[in-house]
Amino acid sequence: xxxxxxxxxxxxxxxxxxxxxxxxxxxxxxxxxxxxxxxxxxxxxxxxxxxxxxxxxxxxxxxxxxxxxxxxxxxxxxxxxxxxxxxxxxxxxxxxxxxxxxxxxxxxxxxxxxxxxxxxxxxxxxxxxxxxxxxxxxxxxxxxxxxxxxxxxxxxxxxxxxxxxxxxxxxxxxxxxxxxxxxxxxxxxxxxxxxxxxxxxxxxxxxxxxxxxxxxxxxxxxxxxxxxxxxxxxxxxxxxxxxxxxxxxxxxxxxxxxxxxxxxxxxxxxxxxxxx
Amino acid sequence: xxxxxxxxxxxxxxxxxxxxxxxxxxxxxxxxxxxxxxxxxxxxxxxxxxxxxxxxxxxxxxxxxxxxxxxxxxxxxxxxxxxxxxxxxxxxxxxxxxxxxxxxxxxxxxxxxxxxxxxxxxxxxxxxxxxxxxxxxxxxxxxxxxxxxxxxxxxxxxxxxxxxxxxxxxxxxxxxxxxxxxxxxxxxxxxxxxxxxxxxxxxxxxxxxxxxxxxxxxxxxxxxxxxxxxxxxxxxxxxxxxxxxxxxxxxxxxxxxxxxxxxxxxxxxxxxxxxxxxxxxxxxxxxxxxxxxxxxx
Numbered sequence: 001x002x003x004x005x006x007x008x009x010x011x012x013x014x015x016x017x018x019x020x021x022x023x024x025x026x027x028x029x030x031x032x033x034x035x036x037x038x039x040x041x042x043x044x045x046x047x048x049x050x051x052x053x054x055x056x057x058x059x060x061x062x063x064x065x066x067x068x069x070x071x072x073x074x075x076x077x078x079x080x081x082x083x084x085x086x087x088x089x090x091x092x093x094x095x096x097x098x099x100x101x102x103x104x105x106x107x108x109x110x111x112x113x114x115x116x117x118x119x120x121x122x123x124x125x126x127x128x129x130x131x132x133x134x135x136x137x138x139x140x141x142x143x144x145x146x147x148x149x150x151x152x153x154x155x156x157x158x159x160x161x162x163x164x165x166x167x168x169x170x171x172x173x174x175x176x177x178x179x180x181x182x183x184x185x186x187x188x189x190x191x192x193x194x195x196x197x198x199x200x201x202x203x204x205x206x207x208x209x210x211x212x213x214x215x216x217x218x219x220x221x222x223x224x225x226x227x228x229x230x231x232x233x234x235x236x237x238x239x240x241x242x243x244x245x246x247x248x249x250x251x252x253x254x255x256x257x258x259x260x261x262x263x264x265x266x267x268x269x270x271x272x273x274x275x276x
Numbered sequence: 277x278x279x280x281x282x283x284x285x286x287x288x289x290x291x292x293x294x295x296x297x298x299x300x301x302x303x304x305x306x307x308x309x310x311x312x313x314x315x316x317x318x319x320x321x322x323x324x325x326x327x328x329x330x331x332x333x334x335x336x337x338x339x340x341x342x343x344x345x346x347x348x349x350x351x352x353x354x355x356x357x358x359x360x361x362x363x364x365x366x367x368x369x370x371x372x373x374x375x376x377x378x379x380x381x382x383x384x385x386x387x388x389x390x391x392x393x394x395x396x397x398x399x400x401x402x403x404x405x406x407x408x409x410x411x412x413x414x415x416x417x418x419x420x421x422x423x424x425x426x427x428x429x430x431x432x433x434x435x436x437x438x439x440x441x442x443x444x445x446x447x448x449x450x451x452x453x454x455x456x457x458x459x460x461x462x463x464x465x466x467x468x469x470x471x472x473x474x475x476x477x478x479x480x481x482x483x484x485x486x487x488x489x490x491x492x493x494x495x496x497x498x499x500x501x502x503x504x505x506x507x508x509x510x511x512x513x514x515x516x517x518x519x520x521x522x523x524x525x526x527x528x529x530x531x532x533x534x535x536x537x538x539x540x541x542x543x544x545x546x547x548x549x550x551x552x553x554x555x556x557x558x559x560x561x562x563x564x565x566x567x568x569x570x571x572x573x
Contacts, residue, residue, distance in 0.1 A: 077461065080460060105463045105464070112462075113461040115454060115458065115461075119455060119457070119458040121455060121458065121473055122455075122477060131459075131462060131464075131472065132463065132464075135463065135464045135465075136463050185462065186461070186462070189462060189463060
């Protein structure tokens with residue numbers, strides 16, 4: 001039964017496996033036939049996608065289409081929701097992250113995440129960034145801790161704004177600053193992949209622009225996946241774009257092709273605002 | 277449908293009637309509040325007029341005596357403070373750990389977990405004398421603690437536990453999911469997330485629950501009488517194995533004497549007990565505000 005229905009799904013919604021070859025960017029994340037369930041409800045169907053390192057991939061699609069769910073499968077953040085289940089194969093750097101014996105703590109150090117709503121801890125700016133370093137024993141001395149915090153805040157382009165008030169509450173920062181602080185916090189533990197779940201959806205245009213510039217800078221060192229509802233944002237920041245619809249990956253291709261000459265009718269309708 | 281009067285200063289009959297009902301309920305609620313306050317005021321004034329004359333530094337520092345004029349409250353005050361401090365020291369770690377397990381580790385929506393929660397709520401309502409019987413059987417006899425401070429504090433800790441567990445669970449639930457996710461996303465383990473992020477945020481609520489349950493425990497007499505603390509102990513406890521008496525028991529002792537002087541002593545003892553309660557509740561508010569400020573800054 002499942003084999004037959006799988007075949008049908010493929011026919012009705014062909015998926016593109018991997019993007020066009022781009023030699024300098026080796027495969028970072030390789031997902032094969034992934035199904036995801038909330039209890040009995042299947043939220044993701046037969047996802048096949050291959051993302052390359054040091055590129056920005058944008059996930060677009062209407063609300064509830066599964067793009068955030070898929071993003072959260074990549075650092076196993078859905079594990080903390082009871083009753084969820086994953087099928088298929090999800091490889092990061094050739095390792096199956098859902099294989100038995102995989103340590104999620106180790107995985108999440110490598111795959112960092114920034115959330116839709118900025119969620120600084122109710123502690124000082126310094127402590128927010130130092131937390132990840134401390135719990136993972138990544139700083140051997142106080143001096144090293146301070147250096148790593150500064151380096152992370154610089155990488156997230158917020159150092160100049162906060163350097164004189166590192167020990168004040170993070171909650172006193174503006175929304176845009178809080179989100180960049182959360183990015184600094186994620187960068188502090190030196191992940192290789194950065195997952196961003198609508199990181200600018202609650203920000204004003206200026207703060208959004210700063211986040212987008214930051215994403216552009218960060219891709220030199222990180223593989224970035226960003227979920228966004230904003231088509232222009234996807235077009236501006238990403239190299240590849242994946243379009244999700246009702247739990248399926250409809251199309252995945254270079255961003256300029258997705259926005260100018262998509263293969264699927266559904267993609268074209270969505271990016272031009274005719275549906276969704 | 278009748279047309280609504282267009283003159284705003286002359287409301288129609290129905291509107292006026294609704295205003296009367298509105299005002300009536302306001303007065304009714306005010307009356308209930310005043311009644312409660314009046315009862316409290318009568319109690320305080322009565323106790324103060326009886327006991328204030330007796331209350332002086334000597335009364336605070338003297339031990340029990342067979343002569344009313346030279347009897348003091350020191351031994352009972354020291355006993356109460358000692359017992360309650362030990363009760364808190366026992367109830368806080370056990371109660372918080374149990375709540376953490378139920379809320380964070382046990383699957384919160386399972387049938388077993390709900391059953392346990394209902395049972396804990398019921399335990400919180402069990403009459404305190406039942407805890408006294410449990411304490412007598414378990415701590416005094418089986419564990420041979422005798423009528424010690426430790427036996428009394430253990431019994432009161434059992435009494436306080438349900439409220440500590442329930443209020444801790446409530447406090448843990450108010451910690452936003454986004455904070456936990458932020459911590460997990462940085463590679464924190466469950467324990468690190470709970471210890472470094474969740475507990476500090478929940479602390480004001482946990483402490484408030486603890487001190488409220490201790491406030492209840494400090495006035496408890498029945499369970500302590502049951503475990504055998506109603507004896508003449510004219511000295512302050514000097515260790516966890518020492519015999520003890522507490523303020524409510526000493527007050528009860530004095531009230532049951534026929535002489536008027538002892539009645540005065542009882543009233544003065546009540547003032548001391550009320551003062552201790554006030555200090556504890558003030559401490560609860562102080563701690564809560566401090567932790568909340570830490571949360572912000």
